[in-house]
Amino acid sequence: MSQKLLVRRVAVLGAGVMGAQIAAHLTNAGVDTILFDLPAKEGPASGIVLKAIANLGKLSPAPLAAKGLAEAITPANYGSDLELLRECDLIIEAIAERMDWKQDLYAKIAPFVADHAVLASNTSGLGINKLSEVLPEQLRHRFCGVHFFNPPRYMHLAELIPARTTDVAVLEGLETFLVTTLGKGVVYAKDTPNFIGNRIGVFSILSTIHHTQESGLGFDEVDALTGPLVGRPKSATYRTSDVVGLDTMAHVIKTMADTLPDDPWHAYFKSPKWLEALIAKGALGQKTGAGIFRKAGKDILVLDLEKQDYRASDRTAAPEVVEILKIKDPAEKFARLRESQHPQAQFLWATFRDLFHYSAYHLADIAETARDVDLAIRWGYGWSLGPFETWQAAGWKQVAQWIADDIVAGKTMSDAPLPDWVFDGREGVHGAEGSYSPVQNAKLPRSSLPVYKRQRFPDPVLGERFLQGETVYENDGVRMWHDGDDVAVVSFKTKMHTVSDQVLDGLQEAVTRAEKDYKGLVIWQPKEPFSAGADLAGALGLLQAGKVDAFEAMVANFQATSQRIKYSLVPVVAAVRGLALGGGCEFQMHSAKTVAGLESYIGLVEAGVGLLPAGGGLKELAARASVAAGPGGDVFAELKKTFETIAMAKVSNSAVNAQELGLLRPTDKVVFNAYESLYIAKNEAAALAESGYRPPLPARRIQVAGDVGIATFKMLLVNMLEGRFISEYDYEIATRIATVLCGGEVDRGALVDEEWLLKLERRHFVELAQQDKTQARIAHMLKTGKPLRN
Known part of the structure; x- marks a missing residue:
């Protein structure tokens, strides 16, 4: 029986966008929460935090389940309030994504962390083992990464990233707390840059950018293709980038370029010129009122690269491509996309093919099983199916053959070979008995942690079936x-x-x-x-x-x-x-x-x-x-x-x-x-x-x-x-x-x-x-x- 993590009080370090919203969600869940930041230069010492708490009521979508909950968050600062940390059972650090800043903060708080408390870094991609190097020995086994997706109240995904030194009991206790108390879907990620969700999700965006350029399609056209038509959110690709912030987008791309020098796709880990130009003139997306898209009165305008200016956003998915996407049978749909000569269909096949190629190539490095990748992308990016589920539904062997053919023909973004396990005669990676783990070369079942017995019908991946119970009575209603x-x-x-x-x-x-x-x-x-x-x-x-x-x-x-x-x-x-x-x-x-x-x-x-x-x-x-x-x-x-x-x-x-x-x-x-x-x-x-x-x-x-x-x-x-x-x-x-x-x-x-x-x-x-x-x-x-x- 693993030791229970008893969480009475939590400290969140960093009152920026993420830190404040994580504190808000903890408070939604009835957890006594203290929010820390630097001492203010003037006015009340915890002024920075007070301002962040006040701002929670103005954000949309609302981080707080009820406006009055803001008053329950205790404001604090690193100058005079570190003693408060001694009473906390869990400390979530959520300051800016800089290794040196995070490590400095750990050195500062370490003397105040209780002997039983768990310290977790909310980072979207920094090395967890590297972060842990500055921690005193007795704290290392209680440290790990936890990556909440933004906005934390609404996004189901939380990635849990163990360091080499993290105790299993600590991870299981934290996982149970995240699942039941905060309502999260937990996926374990290996300590690799950007973990699972952003590694695959951002690659998908980079591949979309590359193929947008290759095919000469407009940004609005691509959004019409990569939204609900393919089972993804309405904000599709470029609208999502505007919402996230183009500066954030560029930062994540740069992180991939800096931290993944040996990735066979490394040549594509750079911001395109048009993105750099937008950032240079302060058009960062939704927060500045203009980015790839811009509102003019009631009209939506979109950046046109040929004109170097905005035009009306009116390009849509071609009727013949929409007809293909309406086909119910995924195998037929993918076959038709691949053989169609229409630029939009060619574009879609290319982005799916490169996504499958990248996901399969990196699966063994970034995750334990294919299930972790699919759930991370579904829960973190709002797709209806993850990459492996999509591939499996479309016919594993046939699609694998097409990818291999395209690699040989030089059509793919990288000539890296698909891993051998892709061709071992399998029909896919998910089945009733579990999901494939390349490292163990076996299909692994879902976690047997007791908390999951509370889920009678978990979110299924393709090929999973849960018994439907015995029917007592039924009519048409x-x-x-x-x-x-x-x-x-x-x-x-x-x-x-x-x-x-x-x-x-x-x-x-x-x-x-x-x-x-x-x-x-x-x-x-x-x-x-x-x-x-x-x-x-x-x-x-x-x-x-x-x-x-x-x-x-x-x-x-x-x-x-x-x-x-x-x-x-x-x-x-x-x-x-x-x-x-x-x-x-x-x-x-x-x-x-x-x-x-x-x-x-x-x-x-x-x-x-x-x-x-x-x-x-x-x-x-x-x-x-x-x-x-x-x-x-x-x-x-x-x-x-x-x-x-x-x-x-x-x-x-x-x-x-x-x-x-x-x-x-x-x-x-x-x-x-x-x-x-x-x-x-x-x-x-x-x-x-x-x-x-x-x-x-x-x-x-x-x-x-x-x-x-x-x-x-x-x-x-x-x-x-x-x-x-x-x-x-x-x-x-x-x-x-x-x-x-x-x-x-x-x-x-x-x-x-x-x-x-x-x-x-x-x-x-x-x-x-x-x-x-x-x-x-x-x-x-x-x-x-x-x-x-x-």
Whole structure:
């Protein structure tokens, strides 16, 4: 049993972009964090850190899960606060990428590091063994590299880089902390320049730059080809470089040139002239407002190398190339790319070929297995498949032969031979038994560290299969299954996990079966989102066909499903990650408990399509406000907190923020590793059952704000209308929301029951749904994915 790393307090050294954001994410995770930097020349001694903490609230995407968390970070400086290090269990150094600066800092802090504490350097490519040389003997076995990807809250990847002297127990303890507490996907990298993610990722960018020049394509054209069409992020290649910063890009390229003199591709490790020219004139990308791309008003312009000036960014992927990329079978797709004479197709084949060539050639030096490379690129760069997975899917032997042919023909960027193992008769590098390790010449299974038992369905690489559990019940909307234990799971089968009639009927059946045969039930989806809400297309169809009765019956069935979840005799736990909108949000509101991944974007967004929440959401908020106010208390004050959230169709930007908005309860659980959410939700359901779970008693005495509450909300709305913040129709929808939340036109402080509120919800929902403006909003949302303000 490896020794547990107990982390009560963490110090982050360096309050630059990365250091401050790592501190923010530690704080998100409830870790007591101290952020250090140099003492300020004037003003408060920790002024540099105070400024960095203040700046966290301004960054986008937001590093903090809730703005108020900034106050939890303790500011400190190396001048007067080094004593604070003695109480830290983990110290993450995140200062600028300079060996001499980092080593100087280690010498300075070493006397203050506790005997059990782990010291980790967040570096994107400096030698870990070299860094460790300045450390005192007793600290060397507790030192390693950990490379967070930017932005640390959102990027799943953390590379763990052992030094020769690092204890295995230290690595395992740190890995467990990174995976569970911070929600990371950990990949072990060898101590080689740029490790795995940036070594392969930056090579891919350099190869793209080279082939852009060779093929005479425009930067916008290349971005059109190297984004979602090939399973990569929208920012593709050059837009990503602008976001990262062209100066940073040039620095990483220079690091490769300086530290990898013997790499057979070394000739290409240099910034192209146009990149140096942009940097020289201060056009560093997004942070300076211009780089490879530039915004002019609403137009996007792109650098044109022939004109030496910017032009409109309007070159796209050629229709014939798009047709090839749409081919489902990867083997056929790659064959067609290679034989096509179109410059864009030739470009794509060349970049993939050189990427495969480079990855295979270097695999043994940089990583233990091919899995580590593929996961590093997927988690660190957002690709849907890593290089080895792409190659294997396209037909390993055939593609290997084509690469070999191109090497002989002098078409590849380097004439280095492919390693022998590529041609040993294999069909690929990933299989059910594991992924290939060239050093051990065997397929190695995934890590057996106990922390991974918490992941029932890890992120699979190509060829990996995880048992799907035993089906208990299935219809067109849901599948209910179990793992042979006492807690069943129900998952939706619809697109975006929207709520259709079959989902409603299926959920009610699942609850009935769970009550009979299980201790609890978990609502969980194998992939994000949790649920994008009601099936709008189906609803609009009923309305346009004039089937108001059928529409009303659907709403009543929606409410019945929510109530069935709430009053189930066994606990129903919702495991949320990604979007939980509208009906998806209402289901989790009615569950006994919600286990929400940190990146949960939760909202009652019906107002955006001209409707109001009617799956019991408003009823639930009214009931909660009554409980919070207490007998004879001020219900209106409680409702005010959530009214704006609902009327403005606000969506939380994290699970913590959803708690602030009143869409999650304070007792609901926030989980940092989405791959653990099913495990935790099942444990929560079992624990509730074991502690003698009973559903709540029906709420028969809900105190409401009544007519006075409605009138007060209307006053707020009139001001917004006159200030042109909302349209006339927004005013009508918001008034109806206020009417339901306040329990209708009854006396202030009147007592009503759930059925009364549900009826109100239904009535206003059905009345709104029949209005032309609402139907126009729904149609617009279905067509464009954007709300219509009419």
